[in-house]
Amino acid sequence: MAAKVSLKYYLLSTRTTKGELPIYLRITLDRKKAELHTGYVSTTKDWNQDEQLTKGNHLVNQELAKKKAKVYELIIDLEKKNKPVSAAILKELLTGKQKVNIGLLAYFQQHIDEIKIRNEIKKISLNKYHQSFKSLTEFLLKKYKSQDIYIDQVDYSFINAYDLFLKEEYDLHKNTINKYHSRLRTILLKALAEGHIFKQPYANFKLNTVKTDREFLSQEEIDLLLKLDISHNQSLDKVKDLFLFSVYTGLRFQDAQDLTMNNLSSYKNKPSVKFIQQKTSRAIEIPLLPQAKKIIDKYKGSPERKVLNKLLPKISNQKVNSYLKVIGDIAGIKRSITHHVARHTFATTICLNNNMPLEDVSMLLGHSSIKTTQIYGKITQERLFNSINKIKGK
Structure with a gap:
């Protein structure tokens, strides 16, 4: 037995009933203590503190000896199972108050x-x-x-x-x-x-964040998707449309999936969508570019539109990303595509590359701070060369 424990019985003198005092057990382990009522009593006259026994009551002394033996049994059992041992845990086990093991x-x-x-x-x-x-x-x-x-x-x-x-x-x-x-x-x-476990399994497990550039598609890569005809495969075709819709609106996957006909709006006769962003709970209105409007119109006869009033087809996020890999391969796009790449593409290729002010992009993305938008403000090679060429022409 590796754990060194001290067990001591004593009378709790602050509590008395007809001259009798409760017998308590103090467990000391690694300088930490836990105390519990044994369920037995004695008087100061009958109690022998040196022997930690009560005079003239063999049955009580027998039970006190059993309780000490039980403590040692528990320690050996916990050590065999490679479980933590502490005074508090031993008290819980002795009193039956230990948390029930849960899945x-x-x-x-x-x-x-x-x-x-x-x-x-x-x-x-x-x-x-x-x-x-x-x-x-x-x-x-x-x-x-x-x-x-x-x-x-x-x-x-x-x-x-x-x-x-x-x-x-x-x-x-x-x-x-x-x-x-x-x-x-x-x-x-x-x-x-809550006491269901006694140590944190993540204590020595390091979660290291990897710095990454925000991937986005160039206009040439967007054009490859626009030209791609995969209408023979409805699942892939739907995923392609969902991706392109976010390329032209900047919507997150779940926000796009939640859109219904009730979200359609207009500003000065120009179509738009009004909705509450799930992630930020911010109300936002986004103008619909012709490419996005065309995708909405494509699904006017879909089951999702007829039954659920949804603007776009429904599909699980996990399936979307696996299908996008296939679509990217068919289209000849070398980089890895996930649905969130569409939002990055909207911010960078659609907006910033067309000289939209960062403040406007921030509003369209629903960011609470322009600092967040600045992450998307990565200067592409196309934008860089366009800027240089403008300077050359002066």
Whole structure:
């Protein structure tokens, strides 16, 4: 037994009932103490503090000896299972107040249900938690052949294996993987605070952010997509249209998916869409360029329009990005495309390359600060050379 523990019985003198005082057990481990009532009493006259026994009551002394033996048994058992040992944990085990072990996914779902009830986070953030839950479900089935595991089984090796799973099975970028880890870490910190686990599995796991340039398509690459005829494959064709719609509006995927006919508007007879951004809860109106209006008109007879009043077809975000890889290959676009590249393309190629002021781009993107927009203000080769040529001509 590695843990060195001190066990001491004493009478709690501040509490008395008919001259009898409760017998308490003090557990000291690593200089930390925990105290608990044994359920037995004695009088100061009968209590022998040196022997820690009560005179003339063999049965009580026998039970006190058993309780000490139980403490040592618990320590040996915890050490065998490679679980943390502390005075507080031993007290909880002795009093039966230790938290009932709960499954990781069960606890994760409980957290999702709680934030739904409290309405603490936006729908888009809640969806991210659902994505994390789904990824953990798939990970447990693949790695452990199990539908759930106890939350106290989550350790460094679990975190490391989950990281590899997200990289290999989901093909996610390092920074996106970090967001999945961040959500799981939030759950585990809550479990730690509530006593379901006794150490943080992420303590030694480093989440290093990778600096990346914001990818966007050039006008030539946009033209390749506009010319691409994949109407023979409805799924790919829908994804191409969803991507191009965001290229010409700057909308995030979920905002575009939420648009209905009720969001259509106009300003001075020019078509636009009015909506509340999910991520920022900001009200915004975006003028519709002819290319975006053409895509809306294309789906006027779609089931989504007829039944749900939606402007655009519905499809899952995960499928969108996998389909975009296929579309990019068919179109001959060398760079990797995700749906968010469309928003970057709108900011850079559609707006900034056409000399739109940064302040206007910021308004269209719904940014609360122009500093956020400046990230999108990357000078493309085309814009750079155009500027130089203008200077040359003077």
